Amino acid sequence: xxxxxxxxxxxxxxxxxxxxxxxxxxxxxxxxxxxxxxxxxxxxxxxxxxxxxxxxxxxxxxxxxxxxxxxxxxxxxxxxxxxxxxxxxxxxxxxxxxxxxxxxxxxxxxxxxxxxxxxxxxxxxxxxxxxxxxxxxxxxxxxxxxxxxxxxxxxxxxxxxxxxxxxxxxxxxxxxxxxxxxxxxxxxxxxx
Amino acid sequence: xxxxxxxxxxxxxxxxxxxxxxxxxxxxxxxxxxxxxxxxxxxxxxxxxxxxxxxxxxxxxxxxxxxxxxxxxxxxxxxxxxxxxxxxxxxxxxxxxxxxxxxxxxxxxxxxxxxxxxxxxxxxxxxxxxxxxxxxxxxxxxxxxxxxxxxxxxxxxxxxxxxxxxxxxxxxxxxxxxxxxxxxxxxxxxxxxxxxxxxxxxxxxxxxxxxxxxxxxxxxxxxxxxxxxxxxxxxxxxxxxxxxxxxxxxxxxxxxxxxxxxxxxxx
Numbered sequence: 001x002x003x004x005x006x007x008x009x010x011x012x013x014x015x016x017x018x019x020x021x022x023x024x025x026x027x028x029x030x031x032x033x034x035x036x037x038x039x040x041x042x043x044x045x046x047x048x049x050x051x052x053x054x055x056x057x058x059x060x061x062x063x064x065x066x067x068x069x070x071x072x073x074x075x076x077x078x079x080x081x082x083x084x085x086x087x088x089x090x091x092x093x094x095x096x097x098x099x100x101x102x103x104x105x106x107x108x109x110x111x112x113x114x115x116x117x118x119x120x121x122x123x124x125x126x127x128x129x130x131x132x133x134x135x136x137x138x139x140x141x142x143x144x145x146x147x148x149x150x151x152x153x154x155x156x157x158x159x160x161x162x163x164x165x166x167x168x169x170x171x172x173x174x175x176x177x178x179x180x181x182x183x184x185x186x187x188x189x190x191x192x
Numbered sequence: 193x194x195x196x197x198x199x200x201x202x203x204x205x206x207x208x209x210x211x212x213x214x215x216x217x218x219x220x221x222x223x224x225x226x227x228x229x230x231x232x233x234x235x236x237x238x239x240x241x242x243x244x245x246x247x248x249x250x251x252x253x254x255x256x257x258x259x260x261x262x263x264x265x266x267x268x269x270x271x272x273x274x275x276x277x278x279x280x281x282x283x284x285x286x287x288x289x290x291x292x293x294x295x296x297x298x299x300x301x302x303x304x305x306x307x308x309x310x311x312x313x314x315x316x317x318x319x320x321x322x323x324x325x326x327x328x329x330x331x332x333x334x335x336x337x338x339x340x341x342x343x344x345x346x347x348x349x350x351x352x353x354x355x356x357x358x359x360x361x362x363x364x365x366x367x368x369x370x371x372x373x374x375x376x377x378x379x380x381x382x383x384x385x386x387x388x389x390x391x392x393x394x395x396x397x398x399x400x401x402x403x404x405x406x407x408x409x410x411x412x413x414x415x416x417x418x419x420x421x422x423x424x425x426x427x428x429x430x431x432x433x434x435x436x437x438x439x440x441x442x443x444x445x446x447x448x449x450x451x452x453x454x455x456x457x458x459x
Contacts, residue, residue, distance in 0.1 A: 009307075009419075009423065009446055010307055010446045010447065010448035011394065011396060011423050011424070011445045011446050011447070011448075012396060012415035012416055012420045012421075012423065012424060013394055013395060013396050014382075014395070014396040014397040014411060014412075014414070014415065014424070015244070015246070015395075015397075015411060015414075016382070016395050017382065017397075018332055018333075019320070019322075019328040019330040019332060019333055020320060020330075020382065021330055021331075021332065022320070022328070022329055022330045022331075022344065022345075022346060023318065023319075023320030023345070023346035023382075024318060024320070024384065049247070049249040049250050050248075050249040050250070050253075051249055053249075055250065057332075061393070063266060063267070063269075063270060063271060063390045064266055065266050071266055071269040072271075072272070073269075073272050074272060075272050075273050075274025075275075075276060075277055076274065076276055076277060077271050077272075077273065077277065078273065078277035078278065078316075078348075079276050079277055081276075086271060086272070087271060088270075088271035106266070108264065108266075109264045109265070109266060111266070113266050113267045113390050115390065115393050117395055118250060119247070119250075120246050120247025120249075120250040120251070121246055121247070121250055121251060122244060122245060122246045122251065122414050123395075124393065124395055125252065126267070126391075138259075138260075138262060139257070139259055142257070143257065169249075169250050169251070169252055170249065170250070170251075170252060170253050174252055174253060174254050175252075176254075176257050177252050177254075177256050177257065178256060178257050178258075178259045179256035179257065179258045179259065180259055180261060180267060180391035180449050180450060181391070181448045181449050181450075
């Protein structure tokens with residue numbers, strides 16, 4: 001092939017910086033659920049720093065299977081038509097560090113994949129939002145119980161079909177963040 | 193370490209209050225003399241610049257947990273984008289307003305591939321940047337530099353069947369890092385890229401060749417060794433520009449992370 005780039009030379013990530021708010025958010029980004037869909041669930045929470053203060057400039061992306069358990073292969077996430085479920089969402093946190101996602105419950109593996117971007121992070125962070133903790137999940141099985149719980153959304157009885165999921169960047173209950181790039185070949189440090 | 197002790201500003205009013213006096217002071221001083229005095233020890237790592245390690249209250253303290261995603265992992269797939277998601281004009285940042293933006297017109301193009309060199313087809317590439325004066329059309333950027341009413345600085349496109357993307361824009365200006373003395377960000381374009389798998393998600397920054405500010409930039413240095421940093425610097429490509437109109441820069445991207453197709457091929 002003519003223009004093969006040598007393997008193992010991945011382009012490094014860089015911080016998203018503070019000035020992405022006019023470029024990356026899009027209308028309806030936090031509401032992938034089709035309008036009025038009866039299975040719609042709300043997932044909401046705060047992104048918190050090591051002092052427990054809200055992170056007001058985070059960008060969260062979610063990717064998930066649909067209720068049938070398969071990953072959607074449907075375009076239209078950026079220009080939602082209100083009908084299709086694309087499985088992709090992008091939301092920003094507000095001044096209180098809070099975000100809201102209105103989506104459909106994933107079938108199959110019961111979690112949402114999350115990618116978190118924020119000023120002050122040299123690169124993005126991956127995590128997952130689980131709605132239940134299945135016994136056979138290889139990631140959960142490898143985690144001590146207290147760490148496992150950082151990935152579990154809590155039912156929010158104050159709101160209809162709502163779950164609470166906070167993301168703690170540091171501290172005693174620091175959220176588990178994932179490394180897909182170097183599986184089993186040695187843990188990467190948390191910071192660079 | 194300076195990069196540890198100084199929390200970046202979060203924008204808003206504080207930035208304006210910090211920025212104005214420094215901006216005025218700079219005006220009354222010999223700019224060249226100040227710019228040539230980086231004030232960093234010569235032996236503190238590459239170019240004497242400690243790499244940016246992030247906000248000390250934001251970067252996680254615990255190691256990342258390695259995951260070898262099995263076939264059930266949704267991260268091995270990713271969102272699909274199509275023509276309905278992106279307008280063809282979204283890739284020309286010089287044509288988003290009634291008038292012409294100020295600045296040096298550039299073409300930025302390149303190829304997106306996975307780690308095995310295979311093109312990433314039909315995927316979303318997003319670009320955002322400062323204007324020619326180094327200011328973002330963003331309410332958080334309170335620096336005293338002109339906004340350009342004909343430039344927003346945000347674009348999108350989909351890669352073609354060879355994994356190529358293509359933008360027409362203007363070269364952004366450098367800008368001082370708020371709250372840090374004598375510290376300027378080199379001219380850069382922010383890029384957001386998707387692969388076929390969510391694990392390949394990438395947000396990074398592209399720089400321009402020969403920029404004297406690069407060697408002083410802690411964020412560029414955070415990319416890693418010299419080879420890794422070089423992968424963030426575009427190449428000037430005279431054949432890529434539009435004759436008589438734009439300067440051409442080529443910048444190829446390789447996305448990291450496993451994708452479903454790897455497992456299918458028995459990797």
